[in-house]
Amino acid sequence: MKEKYISTRGGEKNISASQGIIKGIAKDGGLFVPSFIHDLSLDIASFKDARYGDLAFAVFEKFLNDFTPDQIRACIDSAYYSGKFSGDEPVAVSKVDDRYFLELYHGPTCAFKDMALTILPYLMTTAMKNIDIDKDIVILTATSGDTGKAALEGFAKVDRINIVVYYPKDGVSTIQEKQMLTQEGENTCVIGVAGNFDDTQNGVKQILNDNSLIQTLNEAGYVFSSANSINIGRLLPQVVYYFYSYCALVRENEISMGDPINFVVPTGNFGNILAGYYANLLGLPVHRFICASNSNKILTDFFANGAYDRNRDFYKTISPSMDILISSNLERLLYDLSGGDADAVAQLMSDLNEKGRYTLPESLAQSENYQKFYGGCADETATKAAIRQMFLDNHYLMDTHTAVASSVYDAYKAETGDTTPTIILSTASPYKFGHNVYESIFGEIPENLDDYAVLEALSEKTDTEIPLPLKNLNQKKNLHDVQCTPENMSDCIKTFLKI
């Protein structure tokens, strides 16, 4: 049992890291967690001057315990040191005024999902070898915009894996659509669905439960898998940059080794911030985790009163990647807070499923690790004001998601007076949401500017560069033109795989 992964709901035990990565989710609906996490520690002092890749190696070695050291190194080099990221190191830390921004958006699609989705394909192909899977994998993804492109970019041209991305034809931005339609790689397939995101996502769920299709695929030598954010292969890569950014502050003499710091995380599915929590369990000195939400402030309420209640209105905001009412990865925190009590977690999740809400037992609500989290939220007005003020005061551009975090940090500081050094996780390039960033700073967008011209205008007016992956996007050729209705989504897979 030791060194194995287990389901948060108790239904699966004895799962190797490789199996966990291929399976994605446990049979009982639970999430895989490392049963051995409390036995792990990382001697951070010895990594003060380390490259990102060396820290990544140290972290992965602890969690991916059926991978060889050579396999781990190869995955890291392919993902982070083969020209996919714009800098020498995949992430950067910028000091701005009284805070630090950990910029996680210098990858191929200009958003933080790249940190995990550039390496997941390599972890998957390695895991396939380790557990002798003889079939090729077909990754299915439904996207409301960002994840689709990051997954396409990550899996493109990777051996033995195909990727099919469905998006709601009229439900993504012009730029997001263009990013996907121009995707290269024979193993990629991008399909516009005549419906909204829910139709698209339901269609994918149906495909994954379609036994006759699964059978047909099997006979042709394929199995389905997914790349969503509950896969441990997406969670683990996110642990690394918490350590790395801490060491960056030590190197710059901003803090001394051992000093606790705060992290502010713009949160949706709770994956990013949970990775920080895992880093803390491994010994990273953290004072508070500040969990920042937009108007969908279900987590703010949860950390205020211990009640998670999704019976509420849903808002579409300018930080769409955080428009979420079910933060799946929170289940892993509940599991840890309860001391690994799978029955208790299963009960809470069944409450959530049946009543749309659950309340944390008093003993857990009092625990030190739960109290370490602070929840805060920023509405649309506060988010835009934060973007504008940050630019006027410091000439620094924040995207809408990062701005939610920065605004929540302002409120946190005012409320608590806490002056602990604080890192804000910056999750997207301002150009990825250039339209909203432009409006926040300069007001209404002139009518003659299309979505691409807005980026040019933002660049000129702020004297900052459009990142390469978003530059000249409108001159790139579309390579995909498949469309379908929610009813015939599965036919497209067969056409694509020629079966």
Ligand SMILES: *Cc1c(COP(=O)(O)O)cnc(C)c1O
């Ligand atoms: C996905 C995403 C988030 C939310 O991250 P979680 O891990 O789901 O909490 C925040 N910002 C951006 C830009 C994202 O793409």
